[in-house]
Amino acid sequence: MDQTISFFSGFTIKDVWFLGEAALRTLWTSVLSISIGTALGVIFGWLLHEGRILAALTLAPVLDIFRSVPLIIQLVLFYNFAPIVGLNLDPFWSGVVILTIYTAALVANVARGGIEAVGRPMRRAARSLGMSYWQDMRHVVLPIGGRAVFPAWVGVALGVMKDSALVSVLGYVELLKASQILITRTQEPFLILSLAGAFYFALSFPISRYAAKLEKRWAQ
Amino acid sequence: MFDYNFHWRPVMKNLPDLLEAGLLTLQVAVLSMVIGIGIGLCLALIRMNRNGVLYWLATAWVELARNTPALFQLFFFGFGIGAFGVHLTPFAIVLAALSFNCAGYLAENFRGGFQAVPETQMRAARSLGMTQWQTYTRIIIPQVFRIVYHPITNQMVWAVLMSSLGMLVGFRELSGETQFFASRTFRIFEYFAVTAVIYYVIVKCILAASRLLAMRLFRY
Amino acid sequence: MIEIRGLEKYFGALQVLKGIDLDVRKGEVLSVIGASGSGKSTLLYCINGLEPIQKGSVFVDGTDVHAKGTDINKLRQKLGMVFQQWNSFPHMTALENVALAPRIVRGKSSGEAREIAVRQLKHVGLEDKLNVYPSALSGGQQQRLAIARALAMEPAYMLFDEATSALDPELVGEVLDTMRLLADEGMTMICVTHEMGFARDVSDRVAYFHRGVMEEIGPPSQIFCDPQSEHTRKFLANVR
Numbered sequence: 001m002d003q004t005i006s007f008f009s010g011f012t013i014k015d016v017w018f019l020g021e022a023a024l025r026t027l028w029t030s031v032l033s034i035s036i037g038t039a040l041g042v043i044f045g046w047l048l049h050e051g052r053i054l055a056a057l058t059l060a061p062v063l064d065i066f067r068s069v070p071l072i073i074q075l076v077l078f079y080n081f082a083p084i085v086g087l088n089l090d091p092f093w094s095g096v097v098i099l100t101i102y103t104a105a106l107v108a109n110v111a112r113g114g115i116e117a118v119g120r121p122m123r124r125a126a127r128s129l130g131m132s133y134w135q136d137m138r139h140v141v142l143p144i145g146g147r148a149v150f151p152a153w154v155g156v157a158l159g160v161m162k163d164s165a166l167v168s169v170l171g172y173v174e175l176l177k178a179s180q181i182l183i184t185r186t187q188e189p190f191l192i193l194s195l196a197g198a199f200y201f202a203l204s205f206p207i208s209r210y211a212a213k214l215e216k217r218w219a220q
Numbered sequence: 221m222f223d224y225n226f227h228w229r230p231v232m233k234n235l236p237d238l239l240e241a242g243l244l245t246l247q248v249a250v251l252s253m254v255i256g257i258g259i260g261l262c263l264a265l266i267r268m269n270r271n272g273v274l275y276w277l278a279t280a281w282v283e284l285a286r287n288t289p290a291l292f293q294l295f296f297f298g299f300g301i302g303a304f305g306v307h308l309t310p311f312a313i314v315l316a317a318l319s320f321n322c323a324g325y326l327a328e329n330f331r332g333g334f335q336a337v338p339e340t341q342m343r344a345a346r347s348l349g350m351t352q353w354q355t356y357t358r359i360i361i362p363q364v365f366r367i368v369y370h371p372i373t374n375q376m377v378w379a380v381l382m383s384s385l386g387m388l389v390g391f392r393e394l395s396g397e398t399q400f401f402a403s404r405t406f407r408i409f410e411y412f413a414v415t416a417v418i419y420y421v422i423v424k425c426i427l428a429a430s431r432l433l434a435m436r437l438f439r440y
Numbered sequence: 441m442i443e444i445r446g447l448e449k450y451f452g453a454l455q456v457l458k459g460i461d462l463d464v465r466k467g468e469v470l471s472v473i474g475a476s477g478s479g480k481s482t483l484l485y486c487i488n489g490l491e492p493i494q495k496g497s498v499f500v501d502g503t504d505v506h507a508k509g510t511d512i513n514k515l516r517q518k519l520g521m522v523f524q525q526w527n528s529f530p531h532m533t534a535l536e537n538v539a540l541a542p543r544i545v546r547g548k549s550s551g552e553a554r555e556i557a558v559r560q561l562k563h564v565g566l567e568d569k570l571n572v573y574p575s576a577l578s579g580g581q582q583q584r585l586a587i588a589r590a591l592a593m594e595p596a597y598m599l600f601d602e603a604t605s606a607l608d609p610e611l612v613g614e615v616l617d618t619m620r621l622l623a624d625e626g627m628t629m630i631c632v633t634h635e636m637g638f639a640r641d642v643s644d645r646v647a648y649f650h651r652g653v654m655e656e657i658g659p660p661s662q663i664f665c666d667p668q669s670e671h672t673r674k675f676l677a678n679v680r
Contacts, residue, residue: 068377068423069416070384073395077416080409084224162289169388176291183299190303193296197288204287340527343490344586347521348541348593349513358540362531440531440573 011186019192022178023199029092029174030161033099037160038153040100041107048112059108066105072166074098079170095167099160106156113152114145147218154211158204175199231410234401241397242418248386248393249379252315256322256379257372263323264330278327285324290382293317298389310391318379325378329371333364366438373430377423384419394418441465442487442597442630446496449482456482458652459496464597464630469623471639471660472632474649475675480632481524483649484599487630488519501596517545520590524602526582528574534561534585535570538592546593553592560588564618580611584618591622598622600631636679640664648672 044063048055066074079094089097118141126136168177179196183189231238266278285293294317297308308316337360345355387396394415402411442464449457456479464470472480485491487498489505489512498505503515529537538557542548548556561567564584574582583603590598600619604612616638623629623642633639639646640660647657650671656663667673 065420068381068420070381070395070419072384072387073412073416073419077409077412080412084409158287162292165289165291166385168291176289176295180295188303189299190301193292193300197284197292197296200288200292201284205283208287338525338527340523340525341529344521344523344527344529346490347488347516347519347523348589349516349545350541351513354544358544359529363529366531438531440575 011182011188011191015182015186015192016195018182019175019178019195019199022173022175025092025172026161026164026174026199029095029099029167029172030164032096033103033164034157034160037100037103038107038157040104042111044104044108045111045113045115048108049115063105063108066102071098071102071163072169074102075166075169091167091170091172094170095164095172099164099167102163103156103160106159107153110149110152110156114149115141116145117148118145151211151215154207158208162200162204226410227407228410228414230401230405230407231414234411235414237401238394238397238415238418241392241394242422244392245380245383245386245394246422248311248314248318248391249376249383252318252322252379252383253372253376255315255319256326256375259319259323260326261330263327264334267327267331268334281320282324282327285321286328290317290321291385291388293321294385294389310386310389310396313389314383314386314391314393317385318382321382322375322379325375326368326372329368329375330364333367334360336367337363369430369434369438373427376426376430380419380422380426441499441501442628443499444483444487444496445499447483447486447493447498448495449479449486449491450494456652457486457493460654462647462654462657464628466596466628467626468645469627469629469631469643471643471646472630472649473634473636473639473646473663473675477651478649479652480649481601484521484601484630484632487599488516488521513545517593518596519599520587520593520595520597521599522583522586522590522601522603524605526574526579526586526606528577528582528585528589530574533571533573534566534577534588537574537585538589541589542592556592557588560591561585563591563621564588565614578611579607580614583607583611583615587615587618587622596628598627598629600629600633602632602634605634634679636664636676648675650675 044059047059051059075095075098078098079089079091082089082094122144123136123140126140127133131139165174165176168174168180171177173181175196179192182192186192263278263282266274267282269275294313297313297316297320301308341359341363342355345359346352350358383393384395386393387399390396392400398411398415402408405411442462444460444462447457447460448455458479460483472483474480482491486493487500487505489510493506500515500518503510505512505515528534529540532540535554535557538560539550539553542556543550543553558567558570561570564587566581566584566588569577569581569585574585577585587598587603603619604615607615612635616635619629619631619638620642631638631643643660645657646660646663648655648663648667648669648671650669656667656669656672658668662668663672664676667676
């Protein structure tokens with residue numbers, strides 16, 4: 001009874017819950033892809049830096065593809081390619097795999113930039129003090145280069161969080177897909193879209209502001 | 221493992237249609253960039269003057285464009301404003317969403333560009349008797365343009381990639397056209413693979429053209 | 441003739457010029473010396489209206505610089521200015537740098553503007569750098585380019601704001617030589633400078649500024665050999 005009434009009277013508390021759950025799915029997809037993707041991306045970035053010509057000929061063009069083809073196309077392609085090679089992935093995992101690789105491709109460039117931001121003289125100085133290669137990496141390159149590209153990394157992470165909305169094309173009900181479903185049912189497009197937009201904004205705006213502030217402070 | 225038979229023939233038959241749709245993609249991307257550059261420049265100038273209602277409107281535009289998903293922006297122009305009785309054609313939806321997004325991102329690039337031109341340039345030009353308008357159009361903006369040239373190129377690539385979202389609002393640009401054919405033939409993977417290649421080629425062409433143009437434009 | 445009467449200038453609450461009275465005659469070379477922060481550069485900015493003033497007046501050939509109805513852009517054509525930072529326009533060749541203002545401010549045809557530019561670049565000894573971009577010029581060459589750019593407006597007065605302060609020591613000479621050349625040609629000049637040798641040898645009069653006040657003004661022989669003010673004496677003892 002209650003169900004039918006809410007169905008015809010537009011937007012209800014239950015729908016807020018529906019949206020909330022979808023928002024959590026958006027968050028979960030993003031966190032998973034960003035963390036694994038960042039780890040992979042840092043390794044790729046290091047390979048690009050150290051691998052020189054070999055990496056420039058092999059890894060770089062592959063990563064470049066993921067930056068030159070629309071994410072939505074990548075998602076559809078992978079989702080339809082997986083069964084061909086015998087993988088049966090649901091929309092969620094297909095989305096996470098592609099978002100992870102996409103993140104890694106973007107982070108690789110950021111990470112390489114970070115390593116290169118630490119000047120040669122400084123690294124030579126570190127080595128001349130008797131630090132090993134890994135000590136130099138851990139105590140000199142990571143803190144200095146990391147700082148230099150942290151704002152850029154935040155930009156990538158927030159970008160992936162926003163782009164995670166595209167997993168909806170595979171039928172995964174994340175926040176924007178949930179909004180679309182609700183809009184069809186309740187015919188309240190403005191209200192529901194505003195709620196969804198507010199969620200993204202509330203997440204992205206403070207973080208990007210904070211990163212900008214850190215950048216300014218570190219620049220001094 | 222491979223009990224899937226690839227069928228490329230139907231795709232090849234539709235290749236001319238896909239390429240034509242690629243032109244439409246390029247068209248909408250270029251158009252949204254032209255609009256985005258114009259509006260973005262205005263937003264940056266308004267935000268630098270820091271006065272009144274206009275400042276807040278411009279800031280809201282920039283922050284909304286940067287802190288919500290492009291897909292959200294597309295939905296907003298697609299059916300969000302339907303709440304106010306405004307219904308756009310698919311082409312207009314994509315163009316509006318892309319222009320909104322590009323203007324927001326470019327505004328920040330322009331602002332950075334203006335800040336990067338030394339204040340002394342303004343003084344030097346004014347001391348020669350140039351008016352404020354002459355100083356902006358002849359001295360400041362050409363230098364800003366050089367600074368933001370690379371970001372504008374990147375944004376152009378983004379515009380092409382983002383225009384693929386058009387398929388979600390029934391716009392038959394490259395992705396929409398691909399989906400149309402794919403769903404008729406069920407050769408989803410083949411169609412989208414070819415489309416991925418077309419996007420890749422478009423992006424590479426833009427980057428190459430931008431580099432060539434830069435060599436002609438910037439001799440200093 | 442430049443006439444300054446009771447000029448007062450504030451930056452917020454800070455008073456940087458405390459009632460300056462000064463006349464500069466046609467053909468005169470005036471050097472302005474003093475510690476940084478003494479208001480000497482601000483004086484130049486007030487003369488060509490780049491900074492608004494709070495009290496007093498500045499007349500250039502009888503025109504009140506800070507009056508409401510004054511066409512400041514027109515007036516500035518009379519007042520060439522060279523800054524401490526060699527701010528040549530980086531997106532234009534040396535020739536374009538110099539030819540731009542004659543073309544768009546004075547309305548010369550591009551042919552005429554080009555002729556003027558070539559003449560002035562020759563004047564400052566940059567005739568072999570016509571089509572070079574500023575990034576390929578040394579600081580001294582860029583500063584001479586800035587002088588040529590100002591001269592192309594055929595100004596009646598030249599204002600130099602520490603034109604050599606930002607230069608490497610070995611590049612100072614070529615710029616001072618150019619300024620000396622202008623002085624010899626009879627150009628009216630106000631030079632804010634830290635180059636005491638230039639002030640002594642080239643100027644007709646030297647003014648010493650101290651904390652927004654013109655402490656002393658007179659011929660170089662007086663300022664450098666027989667300063668009347670205690671502050672002037674101290675300052676000169678320190679710079680020597």
